[in-house]
Amino acid sequence: MFELASPLALLLLPLPWLAARLLPPAQTRGAALAVPDRIGTALLTAGGRGGSAVLERARRLLPWATWALFVLALSGPSTLEPVPALRVSGRDLAIALDLSGSMVRDDFYLDGQPITRLEAVTTVGAEFARRRAGDRVALIVFGSEAYYAAPFTFDTEAIARRIEEATIGISGRATNISDALGLALKRMAGSDADTRVVILLSDGANNAGATNPRGVAQLAAQMGVRVHTIAMGPKSVDEAEEGERGVVDAETLDAISKVSGGETFRVRTTEDLIAVTEALDRLEATDSDGLAAEVFREHWIWPASLAVILCLWMGWREARG
Numbered sequence: 001m002f003e004l005a006s007p008l009a010l011l012l013l014p015l016p017w018l019a020a021r022l023l024p025p026a027q028t029r030g031a032a033l034a035v036p037d038r039i040g041t042a043l044l045t046a047g048g049r050g051g052s053a054v055l056e057r058a059r060r061l062l063p064w065a066t067w068a069l070f071v072l073a074l075s076g077p078s079t080l081e082p083v084p085a086l087r088v089s090g091r092d093l094a095i096a097l098d099l100s101g102s103m104v105r106d107d108f109y110l111d112g113q114p115i116t117r118l119e120a121v122t123t124v125g126a127e128f129a130r131r132r133a134g135d136r137v138a139l140i141v142f143g144s145e146a147y148y149a150a151p152f153t154f155d156t157e158a159i160a161r162r163i164e165e166a167t168i169g170i171s172g173r174a175t176n177i178s179d180a181l182g183l184a185l186k187r188m189a190g191s192d193a194d195t196r197v198v199i200l201l202s203d204g205a206n207n208a209g210a211t212n213p214r215g216v217a218q219l220a221a222q223m224g225v226r227v228h229t230i231a232m233g234p235k236s237v238d239e240a241e242e243g244e245r246g247v248v249d250a251e252t253l254d255a256i257s258k259v260s261g262g263e264t265f266r267v268r269t270t271e272d273l274i275a276v277t278e279a280l281d282r283l284e285a286t287d288s289d290g291l292a293a294e295v296f297r298e299h300w301i302w303p304a305s306l307a308v309i310l311c312l313w314m315g316w317r318e319a320r321g
Contacts, residue, residue, distance in 0.1 A: 003296070005076025012071050016064065062314055069307035073300040081297050090194035092152060093132060094184040095159070096140040097121065098202040098232075099166055101173035105203075107234055108270050117203050117232060118168060120270050125201075126160040128277040138187065139163065142180035144172025144208050152187065176208035181216045181227065181256070188225055196223070199280060200256065201230040205237060205249035213252055217259040227260040229253035230276055232267045 004010075103118040115123075129137060137159045139150040150162045177200070184198045198220070206213050220227050236250035250266060257264040265276040 001080045003078055003080065005078060005296075005298075007075060009071055009075040012074070013068060016067055062310060066307045066310040066314070069303040069310070073302075073304035073307065075300075077299045077303070078296040079299065080294050082294050091135045092138075092188055092191050092193040092196045093135045094138045094140060094152075094188065094198045095125070095129065095163075096142060096146075096180040096184055096198060096200045097125065097149075097163065097166060098143070098175060098177075098180075099141045099168055099171050100143045100175040100203070101168060102175075102203050102233075104168055108273075115270075118166065120273055121201065121232070122164050122166055124270070124273045124277055126163045128280065129156050129160040129163055131281060132156045132159075136193065138184075140180055140184055141166060141171050142176050142183075143169070144174040144176055146176055146180040146183045147171060148183065148187070152191075172208070174208035175202060175206055177202055177206040177213045177252070177256075178211035178216050179208075181213065181220065182211065185216070185220055185223060185225060188223065196225045197262075198225060198227045198260075199230065200227055200253070201232055202253060203232040203248050205247075206252060214255055214259060217256040220260040225260060226262040227256055228262040228280060229257045229264045230267055230273075231264065232273070234268050236266075 099118070103121070104116050106114045106116045108115050108117055108120040129139075133156055134154075135156070136152045136154055137150075137156055138148065138152040139159050139162050140146055141149045149166075150159050153159065181198065181200060188196045188198075217227060231248045231250035231253045233248035235247045237247050238251065250264075254264040256262075263279075265272075265279065267273045267276055
């Protein structure tokens with residue numbers, strides 16, 4: 001459907017005609033050359049053979065056509081076109097990402113090169129987020145404190161970029177799993193999504209905050225929110241030697257997922273992390289059509305471009321004499 005954004009701009013079309021009719025003609029002064037009648041007649045005859053009447057009329061109409069094209073562009077021509085609706089899953093998905101100090105350990109490998117735990121998470125996690133088209137996704141980062149890095153949105157590319165930009169230390173260097181999970185539940189409390197899921201990734205043990213993670217998991221179960229946990233690190237608490245640092249409390253993370261009806265995943269290598277994201281991609285969802293949408297596609301560029309070309313051509317002709 002063709003529409004004009006500013007149809008009143010068409011009132012400018014007769015402006016040059018009104019100017020020619022109402023304004024006094026410009027006074028020009030030029031040099032005159034007196035020649036014999038026979039020579040003058042010959043010059044006029046030669047000038048008349050320079051072009052046909054049709055070409056002369058076209059030359060006179062070009063400025064009017066150029067003005068009309070500029071006015072048409074100014075009026076904002078556009079068409080209303082339907083856009084394929086995004087299929088929505090009916091799922092709210094919150095990603096809670098551990099940014100504690102232990103994430104700087106370089107005990108993971110990608111393409112044969114050692115990388116930090118954070119680099120592994122941001123590389124794989126960003127691609128996971130990009131594949132969540134149709135979900136409303138939010139990002140929570142936590143260390144000593146937890147906060148929302150991105151609210152719930154269908155813009156999964158924005159979430160992926162936030163994951164890639166994640167930095168150690170912005171939320172403290174301890175591990176506050178309870179607050180991270182509690183913050184996700186707080187935002188989901190008013191959600192009317194058919195499915196609400198939290199994906200909690202941590203490489204340490206809960207050592208900050210006043211709440212027990214298992215108690216927060218019970219609240220999640222009461223709210224109908226499933227929590228899937230990812231225990232990331234080569235060693236867990238029960239496998240490590242006494243006093244060893246950088247180990248993950250896999251037992252607590254497993255308890256959180258079981259209480260809330262979710263699943264737990266153990267990640268020791270980058271390959272494990274990739275396999276986990278593929279498993280999470282297969283989470284059940286309620287598929288439905290999104291809301292139909294229509295957008296305006298603007299076409300002002302075409303008459304404007306043609307008018308500019310005509311102006312350049314007329315200027316070139318004028319320069320040639």
